[in-house]
Amino acid sequence: MSGFQVMLNETQTKELQRYIFELTNEAVQQAIHNAGTDKEFLNQKEMSSWVGVSSNTLRSYVDEGMPMIVIGGRNLYSKKEVSKFLLSRQK
Incomplete structure (x- = not known):
């Protein structure tokens, strides 16, 4: 399997990090909700x-x-x- 590289400037890198953080946060919140741990x-x-x-x-x-x-x-x-x-x- 051959790999490839993507070159990002600083702004693009920060935007990608922010996007990944948001996706991860949404997934965690959905998992918490689905597990019922957010219910009192x-x-x-x-x-x-x-x-x-x-x-x-x-x-x-x-x-x-x-x-x-x-x-x-x-x-x-x-x-x-x-x-x-x-x-x-x-x-």
Whole structure:
């Protein structure tokens, strides 16, 4: 495979760097959004995954006092409040 070189002046180099940075930033932001990590509230399945425990374990945490919001029959969990709850149990 033969290579080739592209010669850019300083302005073109800076513009290319800016363009690559913008593309990378957009891709990272989209990945964060797609992963759901930008959401403040998670459903039970998402929260179980976020904490790294099973749904049954998450329910037992609720029985122990972990905050949960019920809206229209759906259980939602605040990442901030769940973090506080878990850290309060730190030994």
